[in-house]
Amino acid sequence: NAGVMQNPRHLVRRRGQEARLRCSPMKGHSHVYWYRQLPEEGLKFMVYLQKENIIDESGMPKERFSAEFPKEGPSILRIQQVVRGDSAAYFCASSPIGGGAVQPQHFGDGTRLSIL
Amino acid sequence: SQQGEEDPQALSIQEGENATMNCSYKTSINNLQWYRQNSGRGLVHLILIRSNEREKHSGRLRVTLDTSKKSSSLLITASRAADTASYFCATDDSGANSKLTFGKGITLSVRP
Numbered sequence: 428n429a430g431v432m433q434n435p436r437h438l439v440r441r442r443g444q445e446a447r448l449r450c451s452p453m454k455g456h457s458h459v460y461w462y463r464q465l466p467e468e469g470l471k472f473m474v475y476l477q478k479e480n481i482i483d484e485s486g487m488p489k490e491r492f493s494a495e496f497p498k499e500g501p502s503i504l505r506i507q508q509v510v511r512g513d514s515a516a517y518f519c520a521s522s523p524i525g526g527g528a529v530q531p532q533h534f535g536d537g538t539r540l541s542i543l
Numbered sequence: 544s545q546q547g548e549e550d551p552q553a554l555s556i557q558e559g560e561n562a563t564m565n566c567s568y569k570t571s572i573n574n575l576q577w578y579r580q581n582s583g584r585g586l587v588h589l590i591l592i593r594s595n596e597r598e599k600h601s602g603r604l605r606v607t608l609d610t611s612k613k614s615s616s617l618l619i620t621a622s623r624a625a626d627t628a629s630y631f632c633a634t635d636d637s638g639a640n641s642k643l644t645f646g647k648g649i650t651l652s653v654r655p
Contacts, residue, residue, distance in 0.1 A: 431585070460642060469631055469645035470586070483642060518585055529574055529593070529635065532643060534585035 429454070431521050432501075433535035440509050441543045448504040448538045452521030459502045460520040460532060461487075461494060470518060476502060506540075514542045548646050549632055555652040562619040564649045566632030567612075573635050575608055576643065577617050580629045589617075589630075624655045 432451040440446050452459050457477055462470035472486040476496040487494065491509075496502040506513055516539050520532035549566045556562055568575070574593045578586040592599045592608045592615065599606045605618040619626055629650050633643040 433585075462645075467647070469647045470633075470643075472642040472644065475642055486642070520586075529591065531576060531588040531591055533588065534578075536583075536585045 431456075431519055431533050431535035433517075433519050433538050435538060436536065437539050437541070439541045439543060442510060443508050446506040446509050446513070446540055448506075448517050448519075448540070449501045450504070450519030450521075450535060451501040452519075453523075453533055456521035456523050456533070458522045458524070459496050460522075461502075461504050462518045462520065464516045464518060464537070473504070509540075509542050511542050514540055516540070549630070549649045551649060552647070553650045553652070555654065556622055558622060558624055558653055558655050560622055562622050562626070562651055562653070564617045564619075564630055564651070566615045566617070566646055568615075568632075568634050568644075569613065570634075570636060572610075573637055575606075575615050576633045576635065577604075577606060577615075578631045578633060578645075580631065580648070582628075586631065619651075622651075622653045624653050627651060627653045 431453055434449050459476045461473040464470045474487045474494045475483040479498050491507045493505045516537045518534055518537045520534045522530040522532045572594055574591055576591045577589040579589055580586045590601050590604055590606050592606050603620045608615045629648045631645050631648045633645045
């Protein structure tokens with residue numbers, strides 16, 4: 428059973444370009460979370476999605492950032508017109524349907540975004 | 544906003560010794576979780592303790608939770624060089640499979 432798959436692992440963009448980060452959750456998982464990690468920091472929540480729905484986007488900047496989790500295919504985190512401050516590691520996590528019990532989140536290895 | 548605050552920020556011990564890491568948080572929680580992160584990798588879930596539990600064990604790991612003090616500790620017994628990693632506590636406020644709020648982490652180095 429493959430884990431959470433993120434690609435690309437490393438992404439380099441110039442200021443003003445767009446960055447697209449992909450996340451395929453574990454098989455059978457319908458909840459996807461995106462987090463951002465700056466150097467020497469913990470992870471900061473960005474957005475929580477279920478299939479075709481954004482459940483909580485309270486941690487995502489209102490401008491330039493968007494996320495989707497379509498019925499078919501991976502979840503996408505999209506950053507438009509990137510700036511130097513967007514340089515960070517972006518992690519995706521997934522969890523199964525709760526069924527009444529809290530489920531731990533399973534993390535991918537992240538995408539390291541560097542802005543030139 | 545930062546919920547979990549771990550201490551110490553860095554810990555260096557000899558193989559075979561025990562490592563104790565602490566986490567404090569600010570608001571009420573449904574559960575608290577500990578994760579490990581190896582350099583350049585994603586987080587690996589270690590253990591989850593619910594707000595109505597006081598202690599939990601998993602292999603060489605022992606976690607305690609004191610909701611009156613809003614604090615938790617992670618004990619790794621008989622440490623190994625392979626335990627070298629960053630450790631994060633994360634709180635879940637709602638228990639509804641929602642977001643986790645992480646601390647800044649503790650860097651543990653285990654010397655062979």
